[in-house]
Amino acid sequence: MKEYILVVDDEKSLRRFLEIFLEKEGYEVDTAASLEEAEKAIERNVYDLVLTDLRMAGEDDGLKVLRAAIHKNPSTEVVVMTAFAEHKTAVEAMKLGAYDYVDKEALNLGADTITKPFDLGQMRDFIKKAIARKETADIRSRELREEVLEKSSYEGIVGRCEAMLKIFEMIERVAPTNANVMILGDSGTGKELVAKALHSRSERREYPFLPINCAAIP
Template sequence: MDIRVLVVDDELSMRQFLAILLEREGYLVDQAESAEAALALLASQNYDLVFSDVKMPGLDGIALLEEIKKDSPDTAVLMMTAFSTAEQAVEAMKLGAYDYIAKPFKVEEIKVLVRNALEKRDLKRENKRLRQEVQERYSFSGLIGKSKAMRDIYSLIEKVAPSMANVLILGESGTGKELVARAIHYNSQRKDKPFVAVNCGAIPESLMESELFGHKRGAFTGAINDRPGLFEQAEGGTLFLDEIGEVPLQLQSKLLRVLQEREFRRVGGTDARRADVRIVAASNRNLEEQVKEGTFREDLFYRLNVVQVQMPPLRERSEDIPALVEHFYKKFVSPPHDGQIITASALKLLMSYRFPGNVRELENLVERCVVLGSREITEDVLPFQIKRDCTEIVREICGAHEIPADGLDIEAYLNAIEKRILLQALEMNGGVKKKAAEFLRLTFRSFRYRLAKFGMDDE
């Protein structure tokens, strides 16, 4: 790709010298004898680098620098002058100049400065592109699904993201809890600060305090240097504590103090450090049950549970499966073909499957189909487990009944099957409705609604 350079100087000899030098290096060079002429060229052409003298008749180089940075902030600008002062140099650097050099200068010095300026500009552009890519990935467009459950979650994220409120995300493994946490962060005012994620269940108990809060040199065997913890790494941003239910009781009290006081101490340290961090926590456990059992602090639970996001399992939003399949297919097939992605029979099987691994399991399934070379997902390429489970569910519930010769009241038949399943689930779980609901992969509210339909909900 061609690199375009603009040289601005009222001295013809200096313009020609720099133009010849830069053209020999392979750059495309334009010249302007004044800041006004330079602005006219900049209005019709994009430049990667501008060389500008400071002292020129009319508009000076500092004013030109301001105009360039206003309209084209990614353009690198090198200022040059025969009358260098420290004040001018500081002013130029504050306004965004890459460097400020005094005449006369050496040829090699110019070559190095140009290369470095262009490299820095490329790095800034790449960082900007990556930030934009990350924000797009974890904005609402990164969450797939149009079911009511997902629309409610989008609405909740939109409301809670701009605040500083702690958020607790609950749901089974694979439902996308971290994706929601990232969406909250990247739709907040902290989006340009770090998002730090940690799986509390993956850290040994003996190291967890040091991981979270850092440690001082000599605090324990192996602590050979001072080390910042995750709270310091997430300064100004968001700390995502996944599987918060795995944090031991002793550390829960210290975590509670950080949430209350907004300060912490490194292990082995005495200095209190401020914690400008937003906390988003998640768990696939029932934290309220843990509170009752005494394995999770009640006060910490309420501190974390300012806003709760309940992630629905995939089996409760099967209408989102077609969109998810298409999303994952495009992710793994490059470039994606224009034909059909999945057959109707294969999609029907997926929408009947229970997906114990939720969205993560579906993603892995689509990747498996692509790796096996399938341009179209058919029944033949689906794992045996899915076909077997779907067949067994139908066989277990419906048996081998045939439609009677005189016809069938399908509503009454299906209601009878549903009622029998509800009763069996209650019986198998000792009459405890909450357990029976979980057993049938239903929310408690949905389970009670179904019981009430048959006059079986006595509460």
């Protein structure tokens, strides 16, 4: 089965270029010219990879595409492209779960950067790495679901409905990263349990988990 990719960019020529290139590489490709088109496509389909421009119509719509894609399917990989030297926004995208970001201008940001005009070899390798990560995440997701269905719990959190499984998958996605995580919820909904699960699945698991009651701090 072909991997399914969504390309989101308001620049028609680049969007078409990427569509042709990726189809020649053997991928199934959809395109969207705006945030609205992207959201509709994400709602209809499940993509292996979303390749989105950061800025469209002067707005940081790429971040909204990113959020929509991961909300629909936590294992979808997202690569953010930007022609703007806005490292802070690109880093924010990575913290939200983007696989990485590529730069559309000649900005020397590191080995994973692709300049404009794109080096097709680099683009090919970049996409392959993101797809490979997606495949690994899918395997882990299946294992996680089997584990939860067997034990009816995950890291001490009881639940096996689809909503809880999505939370567990998000924990698996975020835990290995260095992203700051804000957990929101009413009192008694299990925020500390989620925090403990994140700690348990992270590279810091060998270090103590230290809960702090902020309300008790004078």
